[in-house]
Amino acid sequence: METLKPIGHIETPFRSKFGIPRQPGIVETPGTVVFEPEYRVAEAVRGLEGFDYIWLLWGFSESAGRGWSPTVRPPRLGGNERMGVFATRSPFRPNPIGLSSVRLREVRQSSPRGPLLIISGADLMDGTPIYDIKPYLPYTDSHPEARSGFATRPAEILLRTECPPELLLRLPAEARESLFEILAHDPRPQYQHDPEREYGMDYGGLNIRFKVCDGVAEITAVTATEK
């Protein structure tokens, strides 16, 4: 038995599960790792700025305590086929710890909240607890030619994204590119493809409504949400 204590948490634009990319690195969304007061020590991240990527070990807070199942239905397989939980990255595992490699953009030392890690590409909900940060070592962590069973690289761009000009004005400039990329990767569950249905996702304090029809994701509403 081992008890883990969060060393920090991550801040991302994702305030709800819907819309979070299914794997890290798919979309270059911004994120910030904020340390807990006990770990706000400039020394503890010394040398980290020399690494392009870091590993985050994090907690599947939503699935914690909900137990595990020997098989799960990966979204990649359309939600119909069952695979062993250890052959997937499903949250419903015996120990609900997630693993993501993310791009390290900057180690910001001069913040009132201690050192901040400015990252991109995290597939994590805002507020996710972080249990460990490790440097990414390509000579031992990188196996570009490894076979990966049913989990092949997802198609690069699936949908064209459209947004009426009056709604575009409500999207902050820095959020547009990431948001369009998220929609292009089709955040809908793979078994729900109803062209009439309107979906909603939270992104950086905005509620984004959209429909998908004939290969086009069209934004239908943009409203502010409360954090």
Next chain:
Amino acid sequence: METLKPIGHIETPFRSKFGIPRQPGIVETPGTVVFEPEYRVAEAVRGLEGFDYIWLLWGFSESAGRGWSPTVRPPRLGGNERMGVFATRSPFRPNPIGLSSVRLREVRQSSPRGPLLIISGADLMDGTPIYDIKPYLPYTDSHPEARSGFATRPAEILLRTECPPELLLRLPAEARESLFEILAHDPRPQYQHDPEREYGMDYGGLNIRFKVCDGVAEITAVTATEK
């Protein structure tokens, strides 16, 4: 807070810390992941056989409970320079969880101890607790061009290995290649380079003594150890 429960443990030829490769994949030593009775479910590993590599999340059992230090002295830097703990893979971290990608050779289903994962390249001591197994996904886990600060790939072969014929006979054929590779990578601490000193390491039930002089690691004794 999150409490982790071992889902299994690993069996490797390494019965003591000395001699364990400093990173996974350096030497192709054999290993077997054995599940705890509760997780001996054939279904739980269904589909895993399609993956070349798996991630192991494991416990640094020796360092657990010994606290953390904001900086550590990586062996790579000769043990003299301090780096932030989060810029290293040191065991003395706030949450003593290790991360290793290992080659998956076989998923053996028909064992009396439930499914076994036959792997190679683990840098783990015999009996290390395993907390999670995840499939290796190259499209999100592999970044071959990533900069990795001070932690560059170690030199491929450092030492020539010699073994007198009478000692060679005491080494089981299947252990020779791995053992010679381990010695070639120079398992000595980087700050101990005394040519007169005899070192000892346990490997697969054998105690191996050796000296290093002028670029040659010479085996000086081979005796059986008690497990």
